[in-house]
Amino acid sequence: MKIDLIWTISMATLVFVIQCFFIIAFTATYLKRKTKHIHEMASLKHTYQQELLKTQLEIQEETIKYISEEIHDNIGQVLSLAKLHLNVLPPPVSATDQNIIIETKNLVSKAINDLRNLSKSLHPDLITQLGLEENLKRELDILEKTGLYKTTYQVEGKQFRLPAEKQVIIFRIFQEGLNNIIKHALASKVELHLLYETAQFTLMLTDNGKGIDKPEINNALKGIGLTSMNHRALMIGGTLQIINGTKAGTILKVTVPINVAVD
Amino acid sequence: MTFHIVNWAELVASVVATICLIIKPSRLNKMFVPFLWLTLCVEITGKLTSSIIEVKYPMYNIFILVEFLFYIYYLSGISPNIKIQKTFRWVVTCFILLFLYNFLLLQGTIVYNTYTSSISALMLVIACLIILWNISFNQNSNIQFYSSALFFVGSILVYNAGNLVPDSFFNYLGTKNPTAFVRLYLLINYNLNVLLYGCFTVGFLVELHSRNANKSPR
Numbered sequence: 001m002k003i004d005l006i007w008t009i010s011m012a013t014l015v016f017v018i019q020c021f022f023i024i025a026f027t028a029t030y031l032k033r034k035t036k037h038i039h040e041m042a043s044l045k046h047t048y049q050q051e052l053l054k055t056q057l058e059i060q061e062e063t064i065k066y067i068s069e070e071i072h073d074n075i076g077q078v079l080s081l082a083k084l085h086l087n088v089l090p091p092p093v094s095a096t097d098q099n100i101i102i103e104t105k106n107l108v109s110k111a112i113n114d115l116r117n118l119s120k121s122l123h124p125d126l127i128t129q130l131g132l133e134e135n136l137k138r139e140l141d142i143l144e145k146t147g148l149y150k151t152t153y154q155v156e157g158k159q160f161r162l163p164a165e166k167q168v169i170i171f172r173i174f175q176e177g178l179n180n181i182i183k184h185a186l187a188s189k190v191e192l193h194l195l196y197e198t199a200q201f202t203l204m205l206t207d208n209g210k211g212i213d214k215p216e217i218n219n220a221l222k223g224i225g226l227t228s229m230n231h232r233a234l235m236i237g238g239t240l241q242i243i244n245g246t247k248a249g250t251i252l253k254v255t256v257p258i259n260v261a262v263d
Numbered sequence: 264m265t266f267h268i269v270n271w272a273e274l275v276a277s278v279v280a281t282i283c284l285i286i287k288p289s290r291l292n293k294m295f296v297p298f299l300w301l302t303l304c305v306e307i308t309g310k311l312t313s314s315i316i317e318v319k320y321p322m323y324n325i326f327i328l329v330e331f332l333f334y335i336y337y338l339s340g341i342s343p344n345i346k347i348q349k350t351f352r353w354v355v356t357c358f359i360l361l362f363l364y365n366f367l368l369l370q371g372t373i374v375y376n377t378y379t380s381s382i383s384a385l386m387l388v389i390a391c392l393i394i395l396w397n398i399s400f401n402q403n404s405n406i407q408f409y410s411s412a413l414f415f416v417g418s419i420l421v422y423n424a425g426n427l428v429p430d431s432f433f434n435y436l437g438t439k440n441p442t443a444f445v446r447l448y449l450l451i452n453y454n455l456n457v458l459l460y461g462c463f464t465v466g467f468l469v470e471l472h473s474r475n476a477n478k479s480p481r
Contacts, residue, residue, distance in 0.1 A: 003443075005432070005436065006436070006440070006443055006444065006447055009428050009429055009432055009436070009447065010447060010451075012428045013425050013427075013428045013429060013451055016424040016425060016427060016428060017421055017424060017425045017455075019424070020388075020417075020420045020421045020424045020425075021421065023392065023395060023420070024395070024413075024417040024420065024421070026399075027395045027398070027399050027413070027417075028413060030399045030400075031398070031399060031413065034399070
């Protein structure tokens, strides 16, 4: 009888323990499936957002391309025609008229040049044709020519050619950054630093302006400009950082991982 | 004094816990370190004093309470449900009252408090089942498949479920056929202890591994 009871206790304990193992195995399997499902959902969401972002930026680029072509082919042509007409005008009678015509010719020539430059900086195909560095230098030159800014340009590391898509996106981020400096920074000096590394490419745009506080950064991140810059950086798997300079000013840092670097 | 396999398992678990949880442990897991060293101290003190003092049960009886409080504290901590946490607080209060009643009035301090240990095992089994159910089917639960919590909860469940039956029959069989029952009790208890501390050790290693995996760059 007692042996029977001991046998029963042993069996009952064993059954209890086995039941517990089953419960744990069930829980573990369920958690595994749940984790897998969560990962799949997150991956799908990420892919969807990337696709959406890509489409948005493609539409933007197409629009910019259209505007660029319109400036070049339409407005540019009209201005060229106006310059031609000015050239075929009969010789003016007075010296004042002569001066006015020369001044008008100069203004029209300047407008043609400026529009050509604008068209080049907008057109994505021309950006990739010329290369990222040349485009960046050109933008800095334009800025320097205004006489309001002193610019410096620095390249570090072994240079390589980035994929065309990345070049356009980095250039657009740079343009927006430059635009922000002109509009908000009250700076007199702009520095561009490019860093080529084996695993990543970094662009740092520094100014000596008034700087930006942390709450301001948070507010700015909600705005269209920075949101768009951030989206563009994310689209190429990169990151965008806005850092306060050590003394004054702001640093815009774009880091892009290099998966397919075209030598 | 010779170290039994259970004591080795406890020692290994304590050392691994100390090493793994020395840097930035979570609020919950860091309590394992003092608890495991306390368990080892209680066991060693029990062994050392067994030849000198005949009655060592008061220490074990109090340890039942400490063990119960620690496990409930841990289970309550990993539960994402506030209702469960509140219920556990009531359970702890009731258990302390039951423990005091049994310790002071019913079974007393000299004998092993089997009622308390049976109730403790039963409550912990129920608590573990509730927690497992909750972490499985609660969307807010962030416990993953490969996590230390699953090893800890699982081992606490198996240990207490295994101990529940012999603990419940402890008084009856302990008086009827002490030799056979003590042998059976020790066999079950030792195996479950080794499993419990083995799972704890694996849990700490999993914790360390997942922490390192999260720290390392992608």
